Amino acid sequence: MAKQYDVLFRLLLIGDSGVGKTCLLCRFTDNEFHSSHISTIGVDFKMKTIEVDGIKVRIQIWDTAGQERYQTITKQYYRRAQGIFLVYDISSERSYQHIMKWVSDVDEYAPEGVQKILIGNKADEEQKRQVGREQGQQLAKEYGMDFYETSACTNLNIKESFTRLTELVLQAHRKELDGVRTRASNEMALAELEEDESKPEGPANSSKTCWC
Amino acid sequence: MAAENSKQFWKRSAKLPGSIQPVYGAQHPPLDPRLTKNFIKERSKVNAIPLKNKKASSFHEFARNTSDAWDIGDDEEEDFSSPSFQTLNSKVALATAAQVLENHSKLRLKPERSQSTTSDVPASYKVIKSSSDAQLSRNSSDTCLRNTLHKQQSLPLRPIIPLVARISDQNASGAPPMTVREKTRLEKFRQLLSSHNTDLDELRKCSWPGVPREVRPVTWRLLSGYLPANTERRKLTLQRKREEYFGFIEQYYDSRNEEHHQDTYRQIHIDIPRTNPLIPLFQQPLVQEIFERILFIWAIRHPASGEDLWTFFTFCFTEEDVENFDVTNLSQDMLRSIEADSFWCMSKLLDGIQDNYTFAQPGIQKKVKALEELVSRIDEQVHNHFRRYEVEYLQFAFRWMNNLLMRELPLRCTIRLWDTYQSEPEGFSHFHLYVCAAFLIKWRKEILDEEDFQGLLMLLQNLPTIHWGNEEIGLLLAEAYRLKYMFADAPNHYRR
Numbered sequence: 102m103a104k105q106y107d108v109l110f111r112l113l114l115i116g117d118s119g120v121g122k123t124c125l126l127c128r129f130t131d132n133e134f135h136s137s138h139i140s141t142i143g144v145d146f147k148m149k150t151i152e153v154d155g156i157k158v159r160i161q162i163w164d165t166a167g168q169e170r171y172q173t174i175t176k177q178y179y180r181r182a183q184g185i186f187l188v189y190d191i192s193s194e195r196s197y198q199h200i201m202k203w204v205s206d207v208d209e210y211a212p213e214g215v216q217k218i219l220i221g222n223k224a225d226e227e228q229k230r231q232v233g234r235e236q237g238q239q240l241a242k243e244y245g246m247d248f249y250e251t252s253a254c255t256n257l258n259i260k261e262s263f264t265r266l267t268e269l270v271l272q273a274h275r276k277e278l279d280g281v282r283t284r285a286s287n288e289m290a291l292a293e294l295e296e297d298e299s300k301p302e303g304p305a306n307s308s309k310t311c312w313c
Numbered sequence: 314m315a316a317e318n319s320k321q322f323w324k325r326s327a328k329l330p331g332s333i334q335p336v337y338g339a340q341h342p343p344l345d346p347r348l349t350k351n352f353i354k355e356r357s358k359v360n361a362i363p364l365k366n367k368k369a370s371s372f373h374e375f376a377r378n379t380s381d382a383w384d385i386g387d388d389e390e391e392d393f394s395s396p397s398f399q400t401l402n403s404k405v406a407l408a409t410a411a412q413v414l415e416n417h418s419k420l421r422l423k424p425e426r427s428q429s430t431t432s433d434v435p436a437s438y439k440v441i442k443s444s445s446d447a448q449l450s451r452n453s454s455d456t457c458l459r460n461t462l463h464k465q466q467s468l469p470l471r472p473i474i475p476l477v478a479r480i481s482d483q484n485a486s487g488a489p490p491m492t493v494r495e496k497t498r499l500e501k502f503r504q505l506l507s508s509h510n511t512d513l514d515e516l517r518k519c520s521w522p523g524v525p526r527e528v529r530p531v532t533w534r535l536l537s538g539y540l541p542a543n544t545e546r547r548k549l550t551l552q553r554k555r556e557e558y559f560g561f562i563e564q565y566y567d568s569r570n571e572e573h574h575q576d577t578y579r580q581i582h583i584d585i586p587r588t589n590p591l592i593p594l595f596q597q598p599l600v601q602e603i604f605e606r607i608l609f610i611w612a613i614r615h616p617a618s619g620e621d622l623w624t625f626f627t628f629c630f631t632e633e634d635v636e637n638f639d640v641t642n643l644s645q646d647m648l649r650s651i652e653a654d655s656f657w658c659m660s661k662l663l664d665g666i667q668d669n670y671t672f673a674q675p676g677i678q679k680k681v682k683a684l685e686e687l688v689s690r691i692d693e694q695v696h697n698h699f700r701r702y703e704v705e706y707l708q709f710a711f712r713w714m715n716n717l718l719m720r721e722l723p724l725r726c727t728i729r730l731w732d733t734y735q736s737e738p739e740g741f742s743h744f745h746l747y748v749c750a751a752f753l754i755k756w757r758k759e760i761l762d763e764e765d766f767q768g769l770l771m772l773l774q775n776l777p778t779i780h781w782g783n784e785e786i787g788l789l790l791a792e793a794y795r796l797k798y799m800f801a802d803a804p805n806h807y808r809r
Contacts, residue, residue, distance in 0.1 A: 119583040140587045142720060143711040146770045161767065168580060173674060174711055 106150050106159035108278070110270055111181055115203050116188030117196040118167030121222040124253035125188065126164050129263050134253050141166040143174045153267050156278070160267060179210035184270045186262070188220040191250065192229035197221075197236065204244055216269040217246045224250040224257055495525070502528045511535060511542045520736035523729055523783060536735040537658040551654070558653035561610045569609055581608045603652050611660065665742045669714065677714045680746055681706050687750045687800060695757050702766045709773035713749050717741065721752070722778050729786045744797060751792035
């Protein structure tokens, strides 16, 4: 089997109900956008392999339901995430204010060193804007996060923000990354990697290629 | 032999390739007609390569394959041998159909949106589908160049509800004429329902293998315990309950914008439009208002729960009352009756599964756990396969429990499923577990073929049920019944 990727990790999308988490993901993985969409129940799963810095990264993306009633379920997914998108809707002041709550959930449930990025989605809805760009920037700065205004509808900053979070996660794991890189340039090691892949690639036994 | 049948059926089922696939039930609502054009190009690029082996996994495939959900047998020659026509000779039937269509076309306001989608049957006799369906077919033909599709622009948009109503009668084999057996069954139902005191045990027995569409609304009202078995008491009961419901509305609904209810109402308001985007009926403002009221009242009297269940239930009731469907054509009275009856019947049903929807959803967690235990007993290989690749049952079965498989099955199948759930003691709260187990095992081959976590998750969150009809549900229920019989009364049998 040909090697499909060098490393694997998990990203998580969180934020209020209806801010467009599923739409962001659909745009990223399938390049599709639908203005009417069906609400997420619990957690959905998608994946995509992208190349960052010469490394093929397979990302598993967990798309969570924003509704409060599902939060017992969705919080179970924080633990294994390496990167988290915190999403609000620029046309909803309320969803912006709730970022505070989402951040504190992350602090509580996600592993230390998890990478975060703030997303103000629906940037195409300028006429309905309730949250200024500066407000987003300011909040991101406060929490030490990168910030993007995105639009799944017009495909604004989608690839950029996913790539950025991927880079951040890669950087945060630079040590392990160097190992992968060295081995990737070495044919013997490459074969070893392929062998790894024929085994289950769940989190427990993939310590070489996945940081969980 | 059933096993033989099911084997054949599974051959037909598409296996999902390991690539990224759309998630049915989550990411694939219908296209917005205003946006459609712009996206066709992109989509065709996306779809161009994997199309051949993508079997039924893209949204358009899904859409095309579920087009029969709106109009059974639309692509088949047997089109007019469907139950409603079976007693007529075909000429009369066709003539009548044409006339009905003509009448509909006069009623419809937006004929420009309409389209015909097939060529097998003379176009002028073709029944048109819902607007979303029309769009979807258009896309699918653009994307996939499906040569059997033939566009025709002159037909009126067909009312949605009668079509939706018919889907429940669909047979997987393509809507054959009503058999003698089916006729006898319908007679039996009519007899039971019209007797002075409906024998509910007998009604349950008859309903277990499926309720004929014609009598479904009244049967469901009876099975849920809402409508009294005694015919004399029915009218008064209905009147009283309907008044009581609208009493709630008067009492509470104005408070929806007050602070303590604001969150509840806001969430409902967000959720309604995206509950059933595939069904245009639910995009009608009047219908959305009904749901907002029903859900709001229920939510403030109970903890909030899955809207999917509500919308589904309500429109099943509309079948009875609506022949030419356009909600705005319905009398105020009729709409009010449907609204109130839906509220009460669904409340009764949800009472039985309330711990699914209380804080932390303990009922669901428990049921997912029970499913895991059950599967570990009945199919160790599948169970170990999940363990090996670290797939957790919660990752796929949460939605199965939360939405009673509604998101995993075509609507027509859910309707059929609920016929049985309502006739089975503790159907929703208990029997559903066995149905889920049977459902999972149905896919054992596909599951065992997947050899990584991603592949498994993609499969399990997008099980290809789009071709399913009564036949498959019948088999599924039979298997579930067998499992229940073997394990339900012998808890140690499946508890490790």
